[in-house]
Every structure is written in C-alpha cells, then in structure tokens.
Amino acid sequence: MMIPAKLNLARRPRFWIFAVLILAATAFASRISAQDAAMRDRIYVVVHVDVLPGNASGAKLLQQYAADSRKDKGAVRVELYTQISRTNHFSMVEVWENQQAFEAHEAAAHTRQFREQIQPMLGSPFDERLHQIV
Numbered sequence: 298m299m300i301p302a303k304l305n306l307a308r309r310p311r312f313w314i315f316a317v318l319i320l321a322a323t324a325f326a327s328r329i330s331a332q333d334a335a336m337r338d339r340i341y342v343v344v345h346v347d348v349l350p351g352n353a354s355g356a357k358l359l360q361q362y363a364a365d366s367r368k369d370k371g372a373v374r375v376e377l378y379t380q381i382s383r384t385n386h387f388s389m390v391e392v393w394e395n396q397q398a399f400e401a402h403e404a405a406a407h408t409r410q411f412r413e414q415i416q417p418m419l420g421s422p423f424d425e426r427l428h429q430i431v
Contacts, residue, residue, distance in 0.1 A: 337430050339373065340399040342391040345424040346415065350385045355418040359387055362411040366391065369405060371398020385420065399427075 348355030356379070363377040373392040380386040393399040402408055415423070 338395040339430065340391075340393040340396055341428040341430075342389075342393070342399065343426050343428065344389040344391070346387045346389065347420040348385050348387070348415070348418045349420045352385065352418050355385070355415065356387070358411065358414055358418070359389070362407070362415075363389060365407040365411075366402060369398070369402045371395065371401065 346355075346359060348359075359377055363375050366372060366375045371394040373394055375391045376389065378388045378390070380388070391399075391402075393402065412423070
C-alpha cells in the first residue's frame with residue numbers, strides 16, 4: 298500500500314525536528330521536576346556564632362568544624378563567614394541533602410566535639426536556625 302507523499306511524515310524534516318524538540322522538552326521538564334523535589338527536601342542551616350573578642354582559637358575551631366562538616370555524607374555546601382567590622386562574629390551556612398543527612402551530621406562525633414569545645418569561647422548563645430524551600 299502506498300502512502301501519499303503529503304501524509305508520509307517520515308519524509309518531512311519539520312516533523313522530525315518537532316518530534317525531537319517535544320522529546321527534549323519532556324525530558325528537560327522531568328529533570329527539572331526531579332531537581333525541584335530534591336531542592337525541597339534540602340535543609341538549609343544558618344548558624345551565628347560569636348566568640349569572645351581576641352579568641353583566635355575560636356576561629357580555628359570553626360574553620361576545622363566547617364572542613365570536617367564538608368566531608369559528612371549528605372553535605373551539599375558548608376561555608377563559614379566572618380563579619381568584616383567584627384571579626385569575632387561568624388555565620389555558617391550549611392546545606393544538607395535532606396533531614397536524615399542533617400540529623401546524621403548533628404549526631405557525628407566531630408559535631409558533638411565542636412559544640413563542647415566552642416561552648417567556653419562563646420560571647421553569646423549558639424544560634425542555629427533551620428530552613429526549607431517552600
């Protein structure tokens with residue numbers, strides 16, 4: 298049986314271009330949906346730590362804690378900042394893949410050890426706040 302040339306879509310380049318674009322758009326949309334779901338599962342932690350002025354060991358302890366935390370399973374990002382005008386004021390921003398990764402980090406030996414060691418150096422209470430994307 299012969300298909301008229303006007304209906305034979307396999308021979309029309311515009312059909313194939315359109316089909317490829319539709320497939321690519323569908324694949325891209327499903328990838329974005331999976332990324333969005335993963336982003337909503339993430340835990341964003343902002344920690345403010347003020348050590349007593351002139352306490353250089355507090356800064357070193359914070360730097361080591363950040364380095365150790367980056368190695369934890371489920372750590373997406375861990376950054377430590379110091380305030381420019383008051384170098385004894387620190388902020389740490391942590392991003393964890395999910396609640397379980399954050400809880401495992403909180404239970405880790407290096408986290409418990411850090412909390413014990415930083416306590417006598419604090420100029421104000423340890424301030425940790427958890428966030429999620431809405």
